[in-house]
Amino acid sequence: MHPFRGLSVEVTTQSGPLILHHDPDDDPSNEPCTRQRYIEAVTGATFKVKVSVHKNFDLSTLEYDDAVHIVIFYDGQKRGWYTDLTRATIVHERSKGKPAEHTFSHVSNFCQETQQWKLGATSFGALDMKDTFDFHTSLSDVQNLGRIQVKVARVHRILRLTPIRATKGIQKPVTEVTEKILKGKAIANTVRVIDELPGSEPPPTQYDHRPIYGEHGQPLIFNIFYRSRHTLQTLGCIPRTPSPEPEIATPISAVTSREQKVRDLRAQLALLEGAGNVKSESSGSSSRATVKREPEDTENAGFRKRSRHSGPIETIDLTGD
Numbered sequence: 655m656h657p658f659r660g661l662s663v664e665v666t667t668q669s670g671p672l673i674l675h676h677d678p679d680d681d682p683s684n685e686p687c688t689r690q691r692y693i694e695a696v697t698g699a700t701f702k703v704k705v706s707v708h709k710n711f712d713l714s715t716l717e718y719d720d721a722v723h724i725v726i727f728y729d730g731q732k733r734g735w736y737t738d739l740t741r742a743t744i745v746h747e748r749s750k751g752k753p754a755e756h757t758f759s760h761v762s763n764f765c766q767e768t769q770q771w772k773l774g775a776t777s778f779g780a781l782d783m784k785d786t787f788d789f790h791t792s793l794s795d796v797q798n799l800g801r802i803q804v805k806v807a808r809v810h811r812i813l814r815l816t817p818i819r820a821t822k823g824i825q826k827p828v829t830e831v832t833e834k835i836l837k838g839k840a841i842a843n844t845v846r847v848i849d850e851l852p853g854s855e856p857p858p859t860q861y862d863h864r865p866i867y868g869e870h871g872q873p874l875i876f877n878i879f880y881r882s883r884h885t886l887q888t889l890g891c892i893p894r895t896p897s898p899e900p901e902i903a904t905p906i907s908a909v910t911s912r913e914q915k916v917r918d919l920r921a922q923l924a925l926l927e928g929a930g931n932v933k934s935e936s937s938g939s940s941s942r943a944t945v946k947r948e949p950e951d952t953e954n955a956g957f958r959k960r961s962r963h964s965g966p967i968e969t970i971d972l973t974g975d
Contacts, residue, residue, distance in 0.1 A: 660711025
């Protein structure tokens, strides 16, 4: 997301940063301190949310120990996660030519069964649909499904005498609903915590936060709605996949012409093959005739020819006296 009043929010998965799509129906003038975008959620993908405070973010109302207070909500649930980027931290990062950043990537939960804290990665899990109505799930529980919200505010920090420890009874995420309670919303995913490992208790809250009022004190809100690719296409956030071009029917005349060419080629091929056979037979006959005309041996010629003697003809009388 392009910096908005010196702040930017980025969602990344294993594949890299996700594209933040504009909402075609969004009118920023209605809520000048709010920006909303859509991202494509792929079931099973883990994700992180990075918030950056850039050099053009106004720090004039902040004292040395005051802070930029950043809170993240998954599906409307705070889950006890926030961070404070103090003025001193932001100024230090700016001196190095870098924005001050914080990345939300994990959630701590207290396991009642094992009585210990666990730390897991945030992911886009499947939202299960069921037929029976769950009386433990209210409309308020599901109205923020499919949304990651980041709130950023300038605050004065007041050190507490007694730090507040992390709450163990964190609200459970909504993982299954009925289609009726969704009221037509095309939501197929929910934020789930996966790959949980034993972890330590989150650090206690040592400061109270008092908002800074005035022009620069109003909180800035970033709403990021995660939806399936099909839903984003339906909403008009991304173009639909183009349909394959229909096959154009070949005219009958063209088909007839091609068939005639094929027939002509076959006829020419048959003539060529026939000419080749005739030539072969003629060559064979010539060979046989040549063998018959071979001259005979002179030794055998004397037996087949009768000898003739030259001279006068002699008459012999065979009658008696």
